[in-house]
Amino acid sequence: MSFDAAYQSKTFNSVGTRPLRPDGVDKVTGRARYxxxxxxxxxxxxxxxxxxxxxxxxxxxxxxxxxxxxxxxxxxxxxxxxxxxxxxxxxxxxxxxxxxxxxxxxxxxxxxxxxxxxxxxxxxxxxxxxxxxxxxPHVVDVDAAMQTDAPVLNETVFTTGIEPAPTSPSNVTNRAEFGHGDVDAGFAKADVIVERSYKTEQTHQGYIxxxxxxxxxxxxxxxxxxxxxxxxxxxxxxxxxxxxxxxxxxxxxxxxxxGGFGGxxxxxxxxxxxxxxxxxxxxxxxxxxxxxxxxxSGPTSATSIDVKIGARKDGRITAASATLRYSSGPYPGMWAELGAMTSFACYDLDNVQTVGFEVLVNRPKVAAYRAPSAPMAAFAVESAVDELAHTLGIDAVDLRVKNAAKEGTKSSYGPVYGPIGIGPTLQAAKSHPHMSAPLGKNQGRGMACGFWFNFGGQTCTDLNINADGTVTLAVGTVDVGGSRASLSLIAAEELGIAYDDVKAVVADTATLGYNDMTDGSRGTFSSSMATISAARNAIKVMCKRAALTWDIPLEDVYWEDGHAHAAGTKHGNRAPLSVKELAAEAGNTGGPIAGHSELVADGAGVSFATHICDIEVDPETGSSRVVRYTVIQDAGKAVHPSYVEGQYQGGAAQGIGWALNEEYVYGADGRLQNPGFLDYRIPVCSDLPMIDTQILEIPNPNHPYGVRGVGETSIVPPLAAIANAVSNAVGVRMSHIPISPPRILAALDGNG
Amino acid sequence: MRYERPQTLEDAAALLAAADAPAFVLAGGTDLLVRMQNDNFEADLIVDIKSIAGMGDIVQSDAGFVIGAAVPCAALSEDAALVAAWPGVVEAANLIGSTQIQGRCTVAGNLCNASPAADSVPALVAADARVRIAGPNGTREAAVIDIPTGPGKTSLAKGEIIEAVLLPKRAAQAGDAYLRFIPRTEMDIAVVGVSVNLTLDAGGTVTSARVALGAVGPTVMLVDAAAEAIIGTSLDDAALDALAAACSAASTPIDDKRGTVAFRTKVAGVLARRAAQTAYTRAGGK
Structure with missing residues (x-):
């Protein structure tokens, strides 16, 4: 299979339109089977x-x-x-x-x-x-679990990643370190250093x-x-x-x-x-x-994070470091490692060091939650960057622009970036009307950036052209956010047929080759690549059938605008053959027409977002209300813009809930106190304003249409954006998520 | 499990009195149906009272209002006379759950569920509301404040059913208001609830008042000291400060998943001040 996944600029007919999703009616009428x-x-x-x-x-x-x-x-x-x-x-x-x-x-x-x-x-x-x-004896708190007198959950756990290896067991399963340069030398060059510790409580994905x-x-x-x-x-x-x-x-x-969101x-x-x-x-x-x-079932980690950032007076960051402790439940995880990798991924840094510790606690086994581990790390780092901007007297966006990663930057977790969207999202934020809108009484504004890797992975797709010329697309990535619509648009685009003529289904494990799961924002990225490949394979078959029909050499047939064409003047009188015409004759020209694809979708482009949040706080009760929220994110190419916007809004909504009220509350007996939606408070519709979105399209060089994953990055900035907005509104730095009314009131009363 | 839909209060009371295992009254069902989903829920009998004559009616008389036990909270807000007389009670009842919940839930059910955080109960207590109770031995009346005895517990005897909630006739220049704190905008349970009911004289001086607190103790409490702090005043800043202090002082909350002691204690005072100002304005005070 010599499939060329490189980006090629082109004008689209189907991609970028907003048709209704094929599963929508069944879902709103109750016919869909869960x-x-x-x-x-x-x-x-x-x-x-x-x-x-x-x-x-x-x-x-x-x-x-x-x-x-x-x-x-x-x-x-x-x-x-x-x-x-x-x-x-x-x-x-x-x-x-x-x-x-x-x-x-x-x-x-x-x-x-x-x-x-x-x-x-x-x-x-x-x-x-x-x-x-x-x-x-039990322990549920991440910091308490690291103490030497904490009950040890598993006597066979000796921290890995430490030299020399420890001789006694502990609840710390692994230490992971990332970075480059010399942070001590970097901090020595700094005019200003911001240093603070943060905590975030455990949250659940909250799928309905x-x-x-x-x-x-x-x-x-x-x-x-x-x-x-x-x-x-x-x-x-x-x-x-x-x-x-x-x-x-x-x-x-x-x-x-x-809903799944990783769970x-x-x-x-x-x-x-x-x-x-x-x-x-x-x-x-x-x-x-x-x-x-x-x-x-798996919630996300609770965390405890220390951040230190040093900068010169002109705003250039000279060094940044972070120590991140993530709970993983009773079994080893790699959640702190992901946090350590993502913490400073938005920035171009000469000297950076992050260290992650995985910590066992007597809580449920942690599972992925939408850009797993990145929101907590971003909360800590983006809060510190905000504080640095205040300390330096530099605008929070300008400070980030000055230090933003760009093409060629060696990332804090190792790789060198290709074309990326952090700079453009910051520029878009700077010129967005939200940024200059006046604030009312008791209101504050915050902004923050976020990063997520995205993933590609193993993908297998079948595209069958039916006798009537319609297309059945069988994919193996579960549709969690509208991918059947997006993939149908992709198939329609490649084949040159109407969206309504494509029916995408999620095939079972007996009828299609192996597919990795829908995680890492890979559903549309990877399956669209496989769909393009499958469609191009089907087009090769159709070109052969046209050659047979016309009885001309295959090399004289080419495909354009949904039709097989005879090339050159010697076959000039041949009317082009449509997909429908070729399908109708398939039984006489060699049998069913299909395209198959199996590939590893490499090159998932990294994703960046910048969020802006306005919040109003009642200083007497600590009650807060998000009054305006804007998401700016790079999509590479938005295949179905409505569903891209939906992903941006959904991630922001989950992040807002996490930032303000959601948390696992344990009693002294180690029992979960709030296992229900009454007391585990996810936002209800009336809690949120309309979340505005702005899609940027910086093509991913490793996808034929430039597509990047869009599903996860939108949950990364909200914790920090909210914290920065609340801190701006009340004048006190909020360093413990969720920033619930009791915590705000305690901070205002000096008991934070 | 048996489901019964009796036509008379006598039959309903007899069914409940005869049950030898857990039995429940079903009105709106917004608490009961949720509890029935719990793994540890057990019941042998559910008695639906919605078919009993009068249960769904709001009746106004010289003595005040009689609200049948099966009247959904949403219906209270559609009764103009009731809204004019007891706006605080109506607003409290219509803070429960969500719009959909309010279409089913009842104030009698809210009371019998005996949650210290029930929204309508502080408003009923501040209004000095009473309930009419039907039982195997006939009918009796009781003050609303005497019904809940602790979280999930009531003073109702076996076989007794609340038949109606009785709101007294309203004096001129009177007003009430209820405020509660929730971290969200709806679909939540009060972390603190405060209701203030007051009457003014022609000069705008508070002549009588009742102040009730919810969610800051095991049951809804009537705070006499808070009422005394504003009686005889025109709700000046000093009176409001004294009111807030009295409410905070009367609060005996716990730290739990819904809030902290410090938060609840302070916010009880903040909400009391705000509720009193609203009640004062509603009473015609300036």
């Missing part, structure tokens, strides 16, 4: 028993009374999920998280599961399962649809899984590995998805549903309740 909307004959109901303790050794589990409950068909514990992980620590963590083995590691950790003929029997059985716990699946293991060793996921191929691999199935015998179908890149209960089905010999439906979603 995880819980699938049923099989004879299906059982599954319920999971969860640890009420933050940390406890499991001395024994007696299921005999529960098994005697009428209607109970299977009960599984860790004994039914033997360790087949063969030394793979990441896989073992997934297994142990799905079903606690020796110890329950957090409030909500699964310890057993029941499949019964109905909910009532299942719930009754849960009550009769007797678990003998030895309650152990809880995890849900239907699992069915057959007696012949085959199995089916219908599931709400961001990556059914990855779920297939994880489940097959954990249950000892051959990958080919497990068919996974992804349902529509009611559905990870199996939580699907292997348990399969184990129950295998034991019961019947299909099993498992739906997590909202409480279970909060207690036992």
């Amino acid at each position: 995880g819980a909307d699938f049923n099989m004959p004879g299906q059982l109901v599954a319920r999971v028993l969860r640890s009420p303790h933050a940390h406890a050794r499991i001395r024994g589990i007696d299921t005999s009374k529960a098994e005697a409950v009428k209607g109970v068909k299977a009960i599984v514990t860790a004994a039914d999920l033997p360790d087949l992980t063969n030394g793979n620590a990441d896989l073992f963590a997934i297994l142990d998280n799905c079903m606690a083995r020796d110890k329950a590691m957090y409030d909500g950790h699964a310890v057993a599961a029941v499949a019964a003929i109905d909910e009532k029997a299942a719930k009754q059985a849960l009550k009769l399962i007797e678990v003998d716990y030895e309650v152990l 649809e809880p995890h849900a699946c239907v699992a069915n293991c057959n007696t012949d060793g085959t199995a089916d899984l219908w599931v709400c996921t961001q990556g059914h191929f990855v779920y297939r691999q994880n489940c097959a590995d954990l249950l000892g199935l051959e990958v080919s015998k497990l068919r996974v179908t992804s349902s529509e998805i009611g 559905k890149t990870h199996v939580w209960a699907e292997p348990v549903a399969l184990a129950l089905s295998r034991k019961a010999g019947r299909p099993v439906k498992l739906i997590m309740s909202r409480e279970e979603v909060f207690r036992a």
Whole structure:
């Protein structure tokens, strides 16, 4: 497959238009089928028993009374999920998280599961399962977990990344360092140094649809899984590995998805549903309740971050450093490492050093959340940059412009940048009317920048041209944000046909080759590249068919504007053949027409954004209200601008919620106090203003149309933009997220 | 689980009295239906009172207003006479949940749910509202403040149902107001709630007042010291300061997922001051 992914400037017909998404009507009328909307004959109901303790050794589990409950068909514990992980620590963590083995590691950790003929029997059985716990000391705070006297969660953890290697176990699993230059020398050259510590609390992705699946293991060793996921191929691999199935015998179908934001890149209960089905010999439906979603599916890290930035009086940064501590739940992660990589990615720095520590705590296993780890690092760094601008008396945008990374900059995490959008987003912010609009009483303005890597990955796509000339596009990346519409536009663009003539579907794992999951803002980036490739392969087939039809040499046929044309004057009388005409005759010219593509979508262009926020604070109550918000972000090329804007707005909305009110609240007993949407406060519609967006298009050189991922970067700047706006409004630097009314009031009263 | 929809209060009371396992009254259902989703919810009987005559009516008489136990909160705001007489009660009832919730939820249900953070209860207490209770042994009346006895607990005996909420007749130059603090704009629960109900004389002096606080103690509380701080004044700054101080002093909140002691204590005073000013204006004070 010699597919050239290099960017080529061209005029578009379909790309850049805003047709309705194909899944929209089904979603607003309730016809769309989500995880819980699938049923099989004879299906059982599954319920999971969860640890009420933050940390406890499991001395024994007696299921005999529960098994005697009428209607109970299977009960599984860790004994039914033997360790087949063969030394793979990441896989073992997934297994142990799905079903606690020796110890329950957090409030909500699964310890057993029941499949019964109905909910009532299942719930009754849960009550009769007797678990003998030895309650152990626990720790939930990231800083407390690093103290030498903290309870150690895992005696086999010795911090890696430190020389010499430590001789005693701790909760710090890894130390990672990035940067270049000499920060000590850089700070020595600084006229001004800003140094401050920050904290952010743990948040959940808050997807509206809880995890849900239907699992069915057959007696012949085959199995089916219908599931709400961001990556059914990855779920297939994880489940097959954990249950000892051959990958080919497990068919996974992804349902529509009611939000994932990273939380559905990870199996939580699907292997348990399969184990129950295998034991019961019947299909099993498992739906997590909202409480279970909060207690036992992955939130993001809580963090504690120190930042130091030095600059000359003219605003040029001479050195920057950060120490980042990220909680990962009870299993090792690489969340601090990502934070350390992204912290200073917006800037062109001679001397920079970041160090990340991964910290174990008795909280749920951390999962990706939209640009995972970057928002917290950006909160700390962009708050410090804002403070530096105030200290120097330089405009916050000008200071960033002066230090912004550009093409050729060696990034703080290593690579040298190609063409990037941080400078243009800052220039756009500077000239945006929002930046100069007057502020009202008790209002403040803040701005901040954000970065995300973006990802490409393995991608496989089939494009089938039907007999009537319409096109079915089968992709393997789950549509989390409108990618079926975007990919249909791409196919229409390449083939020169109408958007309405393309029907994109997400194929199951048995009907398409492996695809990485929809993460890293890769859905539209990677699958559009594969769609272009598949369409070009189909065009090659159609050109051959035209040559056959005309009985002329293939090299005399070319494709333009959705038609095969005969080249040159010697075939001048041939009327061009359309896709419809070629499709109608396909049976006589060689059979069905299709284009296939398999590729690794390299070169996902990095993404930058600048956000501007106005906030009003009631100084007597600490109540705050976002009154204006603007997102400026580079999309490379906006395939479907409405859905790009939707991604910008959605990321900003989630970031605003994170910044102002969302947080996991634990009691002294280590139990989660607010596992529901009443007290885990995500913003409601009336909390937010219309979020204005501005799309910049700086083409990604590694995509034929210049596309970059757009889904994640928009959640990176809001924490800092809000913090800077509140600090501007109340005159006190807010360094602890969420900036909730009690924290604002305490800061105003000098008790912050 | 059994669902019953009796036609009379006597039947409803008899059903509840005869239940030998947890039984619940269903009016709007906005609390009950949510609780029924919980894993640990258990009930043998649900008694829906919406078919009982009079439960859905608001009746105005010489004595004041009688609000049936199944009247949705949204209907209160559509009753012009009620809004004119008790704007604070109506605004409190219409802060519960969201627009959709208000179409179903009831003040009687809000009261019986016995949350210290219930929005309508401080307003009812400040208004000196009473309830009519039907039970196996006939009908009785009680003050609203005597119904909740602690979080989730009421003084209602087995088989008793609140039949109606009674609001007294309004004096001239009287006004009430309710304010609550939530971190969001809706769909949230009060972190602090304050209701002020007052009456003025012709000169704008406060002649009587009742001040009630929510979410700063185990039950809604009536704060006499706060009322005394403004009675006899024309709500000058000193009176407002004394009111705020009295409300903060009366607050006995806890640190929890919804707010801190320091925050609740201070904001109780801030909201009391603001609610009193609104009530004063509504009463015709200048």
